[in-house]
Amino acid sequence: MHGGQPLWRRSSRCGNESECVEVAMQRDHVLARDSKTPAQPALTFTAGVWSEFLDAMRAEVLQSP
Numbered sequence: 001m002h003g004g005q006p007l008w009r010r011s012s013r014c015g016n017e018s019e020c021v022e023v024a025m026q027r028d029h030v031l032a033r034d035s036k037t038p039a040q041p042a043l044t045f046t047a048g049v050w051s052e053f054l055d056a057m058r059a060e061v062l063q064s065p
Contacts, residue, residue: 006024006025006026006031006042007024007025008022008023008024008033008038009022009023009024010022010023010035014035018035018036019034019035019036020035021033021034021035022034022035022038024042026044028046028047029044029045029046029047030044030045030046030047030050031043031044031045032045
């Protein structure tokens, strides 16, 4: 949180692209939003569900040719 507002971050792999997923931590939840439409409501995930998602993405990347 920064000044009472979520502190949004995006992957360094995103570079200068405007089509990225941004994430912010909020207590025990993770917020995710589309950088193209930041005014739209963010998706909210529990920390555990977000961790499982990241683990699944890592596993998928490792299995990719």
